[in-house]
Amino acid sequence: MRSAHTVAQVRASEADLMRDLPEGALMQRAAAGLAHAILDLLGGGYGRRVLVLAGVGDNAGDALYAAATLCRRGSAVDVLVLGPHTHQAGLAALLAAGGRLIDSVDSVAVAVADYDVVVDGIVGIGGRPGLRSEATAALAALAGVPVVAVDVPSGVDVDTGEVDGAHVVADLTVTFGTHKVAHLVDPAASACGAVHLVDIGLDLPVAAVEALQPGEVAALLPRPDGADHKYTRGVVGIRAGSNTYPGAALLCVAGASAGVAGMIRFVGSDAVADRVRTVHPEVVGPGRVQAWVVGPGADDGAAGTLREALADGVPVVVDADALAAVDGPLGVPAVLTPHAGELAAMLGVERAQVEQRSLHHARLAAARFDAVVLLKGRHTLVARPGGDVRVTTTGVPWLATAGAGDVLAGLIGSLLATGLSPWDAASVGSWVHGAAATRASAGGPIVAGDVAHALRGILREIH
Numbered sequence: 001m002r003s004a005h006t007v008a009q010v011r012a013s014e015a016d017l018m019r020d021l022p023e024g025a026l027m028q029r030a031a032a033g034l035a036h037a038i039l040d041l042l043g044g045g046y047g048r049r050v051l052v053l054a055g056v057g058d059n060a061g062d063a064l065y066a067a068a069t070l071c072r073r074g075s076a077v078d079v080l081v082l083g084p085h086t087h088q089a090g091l092a093a094l095l096a097a098g099g100r101l102i103d104s105v106d107s108v109a110v111a112v113a114d115y116d117v118v119v120d121g122i123v124g125i126g127g128r129p130g131l132r133s134e135a136t137a138a139l140a141a142l143a144g145v146p147v148v149a150v151d152v153p154s155g156v157d158v159d160t161g162e163v164d165g166a167h168v169v170a171d172l173t174v175t176f177g178t179h180k181v182a183h184l185v186d187p188a189a190s191a192c193g194a195v196h197l198v199d200i201g202l203d204l205p206v207a208a209v210e211a212l213q214p215g216e217v218a219a220l221l222p223r224p225d226g227a228d229h230k231y232t233r234g235v236v237g238i239r240a241g242s243n244t245y246p247g248a249a250l251l252c253v254a255g256a257s258a259g260v261a262g263m264i265r266f267v268g269s270d271a272v273a274d275r276v277r278t279v280h281p282e283v284v285g286p287g288r289v290q291a292w293v294v295g296p297g298a299d300d301g302a303a304g305t306l307r308e309a310l311a312d313g314v315p316v317v318v319d320a321d322a323l324a325a326v327d328g329p330l331g332v333p334a335v336l337t338p339h340a341g342e343l344a345a346m347l348g349v350e351r352a353q354v355e356q357r358s359l360h361h362a363r364l365a366a367a368r369f370d371a372v373v374l375l376k377g378r379h380t381l382v383a384r385p386g387g388d389v390r391v392t393t394t395g396v397p398w399l400a401t402a403g404a405g406d407v408l409a410g411l412i413g414s415l416l417a418t419g420l421s422p423w424d425a426a427s428v429g430s431w432v433h434g435a436a437a438t439r440a441s442a443g444g445p446i447v448a449g450d451v452a453h454a455l456r457g458i459l460r461e462i463h
C-alpha cells in the first residue's frame with residue numbers, strides 16, 4: 001500500500017523516533033537519500049552544476065547537507081538563501097565542502113541554463129501554501145532547469161493537495177518516511193513529477209489516504225473456486241442506455257463483461273436490448289441480481305430506473321444521468337461515480353470548487369450521501385463515509401474520452417456483484433480500469449471500447 005500521512009502524524013512519529021536517536025540523525029538519513037536520488041537523476045556528481053534554493057527551516061537543512069555530499073562528489077554547488085536566514089549547520093557543511101553563496105540568480109557568472117538541477121529546499125511540511133515574491137522571481141529566472149523538490153514542491157498544501165497561489169513544479173520529488181497527501185491528490189500531485197520515497201525509519205499509524213498497489217489489487221480481486229457456478233460468482237444487472245444513447249448500454253455491458261461476475265442481466269428498451277445481445281450474446285434479460293448499475297446514457301429515464309433498481313435492496317452503482325436523482329442516502333450499499341461537474345451539481349457548488357478542493361468535496365459527498373463516492377479525475381479519488389480515501393494512480397490522460405465512465409461503472413458493478421464492499425469494488429475497479437487504459441493506449445489515443453477490451457488482459461496478469 002502506498003500510504004499518505006498527515007503532517008501531524010509525521011511529526012508525532014518523528015518525535016517518537018528522535019527520543020532514541022542522536023540529534024540530527026533523521027536529517028542525515030533524509031539528506032543521504034536525497035543526495036543519492038539527485039546523483040541518480042544526474043547520472044553522477046562530477047562536473048555537474050547544482051543550485052540550491054534554501055528557505056528558513058529543516059527542509060533547507062536536508063537540501064544543504066545533500067548538496068554538501070554532491071560537492072564532495074565533484075559538483076559545483078551554488079546556494080541562494082530565500083528568507084532572512086537559513087539552516088545554519090547545513091549551510092556551514094555546504095560551504096565547508098566547497099559550496100558557494102550567491103545573492104541572486106542574475107548575479108551568477110554562468111548562464112542559468114548551465115545548471116543541471118535546481119534543488120527546492122524552500123519549505124517542506126512546515127510550509128504554508130503559496131510562495132513569497134523572491135521565490136517566484138528566482139523560479140521564473142530558472143525556468144527550464146530540472147527541479148528536484150525536497151519532501152514536497154514548495155508552496156502546495158501538504159495535507160490536502162490543494163494549491164493557493166504560486167508553487168514549485170518539480171520533475172522529481174524526494175520525500176521522507178512516508179508519502180504525504182500532496183503526493184497523491186491533485187492539483188498538488190501534478191506538481192510533484194516522479195515521487196521517490198526515502199525510508200528514514202518512522203513507525204507510522206494507519207493512513208486515511210492511500211493508493212492501492214498491484215499486490216493489494218490482486219489480493220482483493222475475487223477468484224472462483226471449484227465449487228462456484230455462475231450464480232454464486234455473482235450476477236450483475238445493467239440498467240443503462242436509452243434510444244438516444246444506445247452506445248452507453250454497450251460500453252457499460254462491455255465493462256461488466258471483464259469476466260469477474262458470473263452473469264450479466266440487461267434491462268432496457270427492446271431496441272437497446274437487441275443491440276446489446278447482438279454484441280454480447282451471453283447477456284440475459286431481467287431477473288435476480290446481486291448488484292445494479294444505473295445511469296450511463298439513461299437520459300430522461302434515469303430517476304425512474306434508479307427507483308426500480310433500489311427496490312431490489314441490493315448494492316448499486318449510480319453513474320451519469322442517475323446521479324442527478326440522488327438527494328440523500330439511498331438506503332443500500334452504493335458507489336456514486338461523478339466527475340467534478342456532476343459532483344458540483346450534487347453538492348450545489350461550482351465545478352471549479354470541486355476541482356480545487358477535490359479531497360474535501362469527495363469526503364463531504366461520501367458523508368452526505370452515506371455512500372462510496374468515486375470522483376473521477378487524473379488521480380481518481382474513492383472516498384467512503386468516515387473519511388478514508390483511496391487514490392487511483394493508474395491511467396493515462398488519453399483515458400479522458402467519451403464512454404470510458406460507462407465501462408468503469410459496468411466493471412465496478414460486476415465487482416460489487418461478486419460480494420466486494422463498495423469501497424473495495426470502486427477502488428479495485430478504478431485501478432484496473434486505469435491499468436487497462438494505460439495498456440490499450442501504449443502512449444497513443446484510445447476510445448472507451450479499447451479500455452473494455454484490455455480489462456481481461458490486466459485481470460489475467462494481476463491474478
Ligand SMILES: NC(=O)C1=CN([C@@H]2O[C@H](COP(=O)(O)OP(=O)(O)OC[C@H]3O[C@@H](n4cnc5c(N)ncnc54)[C@H](O)[C@@H]3O)[C@@H](O)[C@H]2O)[C@@H](O)CC1
Binds near residue numbers: 027123176
Ligand atoms: N519531520 C520529520 O520527520 C523530518 C523532517 N525533515 C525535514 O524537515 C522539513 C520540515 O522542517 P520545518 O518544520 O523546519 O519546516 P519547513 O522547512 O517546511 O519550513 C517552515 C518554515 O518556513 C516558513 N514558511 C512557511 N511557509 C512559507 C512559505 N510559503 N514561504 C516561505 N517561508 C515559509 C515558516 O517560518 C516556517 O516555520 C521536512 O519537510 C523535511 O524536509 C527531515 O529532515 C527528516 C525528518
Ligand SMILES: [K+]
Binds near residue numbers: 123150151153
Ligand atoms: K521543498
